[in-house]
Amino acid sequence: MKPSAKLPIRPAKSAFDRIDLLILDALRQNGRITYQALSDRVGLSPRPCLERVKRLEQKGVIRGYTALVDPSAIGHDIIALAGISMRDPSAVARQRLEKVLLEHPAVVELQVVNGEYDYIARIVAPTLAAYEALTEAVLADTGFGIGRIHTTFVLKTLKSFEGYPITTET
Template structure:
């Protein structure tokens, strides 16, 4: 999945019309839908529908397309939600840590947050020992400036993330 051309601004949100929202919802439900089927679903001919999808991609509203894969099928039997607190919140330390976390394939999601933690991360691992080794390596490196990692292990997923809701709240 390639990064967006540019991040959508608040004005990009207001620039979406009813047809754009229908396109986004259809693609969110089925990213493999053909342009012909998509155009029929949203009530446009194929060419204008394709042009709208390309415009949404260029604006960064559509960031990319992906398959949702079952983590355990890939050997990711451990899913952890980690709250990471910085001991040293200097800019250089944060940048080093952010580069290391985003480059690590086990870190599948990462946010900068406020409150008790500086970051929250979703981390996958094949075993508890592998997860422990990963977090110990991050904690042991003083260049990352981590003070604490608080881990909550996922026992069962009741609802997987399958995309952001698309709603027309302007009616």
């Protein structure tokens, strides 16, 4: 009988106090808030508020700051959700595919999933032809080990991802 594989040990999630959660929620809603306004909002003086933000950044809880841009305003008229199934699930094929997808600017999100697909990718393109060229290039290359790509095109976005919810109750 094959020994069971050990699951990776995940460090315990560090506990955040109410003020940390208020800071995270305020920054999620407005990453451009001034430290003075942030400190007023969370009920802390500016210096300790700044120190908490820096600590959250150093711990990797706050991964960065960004502007939310309308995709169609910058020429991404096609948004596709692509379910990718592997024909060859070897580590070499997966690593090669992941490297190409991670480096491609049209792939704006990539998840490893279980179930019918091995990956789900959010891909943007200026035209349907550009999206088709990308998927055909990947499918045509047998070294990527892809069995099929199932594409769902976004017709209308009702709610965009704008960050993970922060529960401020402790």
